[in-house]
Structure formats: C-alpha cells, structure tokens
Amino acid sequence: MSEPLLLIDGLKAGYGSVEVLRGVHLSVDKGEKVVILGPSGSGKSTLLKCIPYLVRPWSGEIRVDGELVNSDPSTLRRIRSSIGFVFQQYNLFPHMTSIRNVALSLELNRRLPRQESEKIAYSVMSMLGIGELAGKYPLELSGGQQQRVAIARALAIDPKLLLLDEPTSALDPELRYEVVETLYQVAKQGRSMLIVTHEVDFAEAAADRVVFIDEGVIVEEGDAREVLERPRKERTERFLKRLRSKVGNAAT
Amino acid sequence: MDLNRFLFEILPYLAEGIPVTLQLTVLSFALGLALGSLLAAARVFGSAPLSVVARSYIEFFRGTPLLVQIFFIYFGLPALGVKLDAFTASIVAIGLNSASYQAELLRSAIKSIPEEQYLAAESLGMSTLQTYRHIIFPQAIRVATPALVNEFVALVKYTSLASIIGVAELFRKTEYMVSYTFMPEIYLVAAAIYLAICLPTSQFAKTLESKYAIPGFKRALI
Numbered sequence: 001m002s003e004p005l006l007l008i009d010g011l012k013a014g015y016g017s018v019e020v021l022r023g024v025h026l027s028v029d030k031g032e033k034v035v036i037l038g039p040s041g042s043g044k045s046t047l048l049k050c051i052p053y054l055v056r057p058w059s060g061e062i063r064v065d066g067e068l069v070n071s072d073p074s075t076l077r078r079i080r081s082s083i084g085f086v087f088q089q090y091n092l093f094p095h096m097t098s099i100r101n102v103a104l105s106l107e108l109n110r111r112l113p114r115q116e117s118e119k120i121a122y123s124v125m126s127m128l129g130i131g132e133l134a135g136k137y138p139l140e141l142s143g144g145q146q147q148r149v150a151i152a153r154a155l156a157i158d159p160k161l162l163l164l165d166e167p168t169s170a171l172d173p174e175l176r177y178e179v180v181e182t183l184y185q186v187a188k189q190g191r192s193m194l195i196v197t198h199e200v201d202f203a204e205a206a207a208d209r210v211v212f213i214d215e216g217v218i219v220e221e222g223d224a225r226e227v228l229e230r231p232r233k234e235r236t237e238r239f240l241k242r243l244r245s246k247v248g249n250a251a252t
Numbered sequence: 253m254d255l256n257r258f259l260f261e262i263l264p265y266l267a268e269g270i271p272v273t274l275q276l277t278v279l280s281f282a283l284g285l286a287l288g289s290l291l292a293a294a295r296v297f298g299s300a301p302l303s304v305v306a307r308s309y310i311e312f313f314r315g316t317p318l319l320v321q322i323f324f325i326y327f328g329l330p331a332l333g334v335k336l337d338a339f340t341a342s343i344v345a346i347g348l349n350s351a352s353y354q355a356e357l358l359r360s361a362i363k364s365i366p367e368e369q370y371l372a373a374e375s376l377g378m379s380t381l382q383t384y385r386h387i388i389f390p391q392a393i394r395v396a397t398p399a400l401v402n403e404f405v406a407l408v409k410y411t412s413l414a415s416i417i418g419v420a421e422l423f424r425k426t427e428y429m430v431s432y433t434f435m436p437e438i439y440l441v442a443a444a445i446y447l448a449i450c451l452p453t454s455q456f457a458k459t460l461e462s463k464y465a466i467p468g469f470k471r472a473l474i
C-alpha cells in the first residue's frame with residue numbers, strides 16, 4: 001500500500017507540565033485493525049485522543065489519509081468527521097433518543113435532512129442489531145446497549161478510521177460479550193480500526209497487529225498472534241501474564 | 253370577622269392587588285432571565301475583563317439589600333436624571349436583583365455538564381456553537397429549571413417590597429385594608445393568597461419538570 005491511513009510521528013503530549021506521551025511513532029494501514037495494549041496510566045487514552053486533537057499534542061505529526069492534522073477549525077472538523085471515536089464511558093447525549101444520537105452528526109456535518117439521516121442511522125443500528133433501541137434514551141439502556149449505540153454513532157458517518165478506547169472495560173463481565181460481538185462484526189467489515197482493549201481473545205482473533213505501550217512509548221509491536229504468544233520484550237511478557245491471570249480470575 | 257363584609261368588601265379589594273403582584277413577578281422575572289443569561293454568558297464565555305464586570309455586578313446585587321436597591325432606583329436615580337414611576341422602578345429593581353441570582357444558577361447549570369459531553373461533541377466534528385446549541389444548553393436548561401422556578405416563587409414574595417414605594421400590589425392593598433378596618437387578621441388572608449399563588453406554581457413546575465426530564469435520569473442518579 002502506498003501511504004498509511006494514519007501516520008503518527010514523534011508524538012509528544014501531556015497535561016500541564018507532565019509529559020505523558022514521550023515520542024510515539026505509529027501507523028495504521030487502510031483496512032488494518034490494530035490493538036493497543038498497556039498498563040493503566042501508560043498514555044493509551046491520551047494517544048487515541050491526540051489523533052483527532054481532542055487532546056492537543058505538544059509536538060510531532062499526525063496525518064490522516066495524508067492530511068496533516070492541525071488546530072485550524074475547518075481542517076479539524078473535516079478530519080473529525082472522517083474519524084469515529086468510541087469512549088470508555090460511552091458519552092452518549094442523554095437528552096436525545098438513541099437514534100438522534102446516531103443521526104446528529106449526519107445532520108450537522110453532512111447537512112442531511114433529518115429524515116434521511118435518521119434513515120441512515122436506523123440502518124446502521126439495525127446492522128448492529130440494536131434497531132429496537134432507536135426510540136430509547138441512553139439512560140434507559142444497559143451499559144452494553146449504550147456502548148453499542150455509541151459504536152453506531154461513531155459508524156454513522158462511515159468513518160475512514162474507527163478509534164475505540166477500552167470500549168468494554170466499564171462494563172460488567174456479563175455485559176461485555178455483546179459489545180465484543182459488535183466489535184467482531186465491525187472488524188469483519190474491513191474498516192480500519194485502532195482499539196485500546198484488554199480483550200486478549202478479541203485481539204488474537206481479529207487484530208492484524210498489536211502495539212504494547214508503556215510509560216508513554218511503544219515498547220513492542222508486531223503481528224497480533226506473535227506479540228501475544230511470543231512477546232520479545234520482558235515488560236510485554238509480564239504485562240500479558242498479569243492480564244491473563246486477571247481474566248482467569250474474572251472467569252472463575 | 254363578618255362573612256359578608258369579608259366576601260364583598262375585603263376580599264375583592266385585596267384581589268385587585270393580585271394582578272399587579274403577578275405583573276411585577278412576571279416582568280421582573282423576565283428581565284432577570286434576559287439579563288441573567290447575558291451575565292452568565294459573560295462569565296462562561298467572556299474575556300477576562302468582561303467576566304470580572306459580570307462577577308462584580310453579581311456580587312453587588314447579591315450583597316446589598318433588595319430594599320436598598322428599590323429605594324435607590326426609585327428615589328436615587330431621579331437625581332441622576334432618570335425618573336421611573338413606582339411600578340417600573342420596582343420591576344427594574346427586582347429584575348436587576350434577580351438577574352444576579354439567575355446568572356449564577358444558569359452558570360452553574362452550564363458548568364454541571366460533564367467535560368465528556370464536550371469531548372463527544374467535538375469528536376463528531378461539531379463546532380463550538382453547535383456543541384452548545386445541541387448538546388450543552390438543552391441539558392443545562394433542564395438542570396436549571398427547578399432553581400429557576402424557585403426563583404420565580406421567591407419573586408412572588410419579594411414583590412411585596414414594592415408596597416413601600418406605593419405600588420398598589422397585594423400587600424399594599426392589605427396594609428391599607430388593615431389600617432382602614434383595624435383588623436390585623438387580614439394579614440393572614442394576604443398570606444393565604446400568596447400561598448395560593450406559590451403552591452400551584454411549584455406544582456406546575458414539578459409537572460413540567462417531569463414532562464421534560466431526561467428519561468432514565470433519576471434512575472441513573474439513584
């Protein structure tokens with residue numbers, strides 16, 4: 001492939017005077033699914049948020065489909081409208097029904113009439129098996145349902161790239177599977193995805209590549225199965241061991 | 253007291269004050285809401301100096317007695333060349349005062365909307381204006397409604413202060429009737445009328461609130 005869909009080069013970012021990302025290089029090709037793993041506080045969310053400038057980087061370059069991301073409002077709006085973002089805590093708009101949540105960006109960014117955008121929104125929701133939730137308000141839904149609506153909201157604009165920040169970690173274990181199912185479904189459609197998740201099974205089955213990040217730098221990356229089964233770096237190995245024992249505990 | 257006299261003389265006389273009381277309340281509340289929104293906007297979105305101006309205004313009107321403000325606007329402003337009749341002066345004074353309270357409760361309602369809502373809106377490519385219009389304000393106004401209704405009900409009672417500069421509202425009428433009949437129990441009738449205005453207003457607000465409440469919101473809080 002000629003040019004990666006997402007190219008991150010020398011990214012540094014932080015909060016106040018605390019540096020969180022200390023020079024991150026990462027690329028995602030078209031259609032590629034990349035899983036980011038890493039301990040709590042390592043900067044995974046910050047990395048994801050930097051891509052559509054939800055957090056302003058300190059330095060470094062981010063390119064989406066060749067276009068340099070910067071703070072120019074119209075550039076930002078265009079780039080954000082081509083990226084879907086799914087938050088750990090769903091962040092749905094509680095005063096709107098699910099379908100309004102999903103349709104809103106089509107109306108505001110694509111300038112589609114309400115009816116048409118709701119039609120598209122409904123078809124995305126049905127595709128994810130949540131069509132019957134269209135008229136419900138977010139706070140009437142379970143966490144798993146809210147997250148699936150949030151995924152539909154991110155997909156409504158048919159984004160080039162889908163970013164997901166631990167989409168299942170706020171959920172009770174018994175609610176996770178329905179969101180993981182949805183993730184498999186989205187992954188199968190060939191959309192480019194960058195996912196922070198500790199669902200190792202999902203990573204193994206669906207990801208092309210796994211990136212392990214610790215203390216603001218990428219420690220190891222490579223073919224998903226390779227990294228998960230035969231990590232080369234000791235830090236990665238330790239982390240995976242702990243993760244698997246945690247998952248084991250949760251299952252018993 | 254004699255029932256006939258009460259029904260055909262006292263009550264009708266007091267009742268003449270009710271529309272005046274209601275007009276004072278509604279108009280000063282509306283003035284307070286309009287100015288309060290501007291002040292809240294100045295504090296939330298304004299530049300530093302603008303925000304300081306708004307804040308000083310709010311501190312001043314909250315930190316001085318309403319009665320003093322009414323006197324100043326009615327008796328003090330003419331010295332500066334602005335002469336208002338008692339009714340208008342009352343509305344202006346109560347409205348300017350209420351604006352300071354309404355500004356603060358609107359501001360805190362806006363501030364109560366979590367940062368994540370802004371992030372989600374931004375992530376969808378919404379402009380700042382769209383974010384406030386479609387996401388923040390509709391939620392903030394629901395948060396603010398109960399407090400706004402409280403403020404309205406409080407104003408019903410505060411308008412009785414307008415009697416002091418001679419506005420013929422409910423309390424002024426009551427006082428007149430008491431001094432005319434020497435029956436202080438008429439104060440109780442006035443109190444009952446105030447209550448009869450305030451209680452249904454609160455009740456109406458509760459209905460409105462539950463009608464426009466964000467579905468599932470209460471459940472989520474519990």
Ligand SMILES: Nc1ncnc2c1ncn2[C@@H]1O[C@H](COP(=O)(O)OP(=O)(O)OP(=O)(O)O)[C@@H](O)[C@H]1O
Binds near residue numbers: 020046
């Ligand atoms: N808005 C913020 N303001 C200040 N510090 C922050 C903010 N967000 C994150 N941090 C800090 O930056 C560091 C990295 O946070 P980040 O959320 O990117 O980590 P993470 O890898 O996503 O962790 P987790 O697995 O817990 O979600 C942490 O030390 C965190 O406390």
Ligand SMILES: [Mg+2]
Binds near residue numbers: 045
């Ligand atoms: Mg995180």
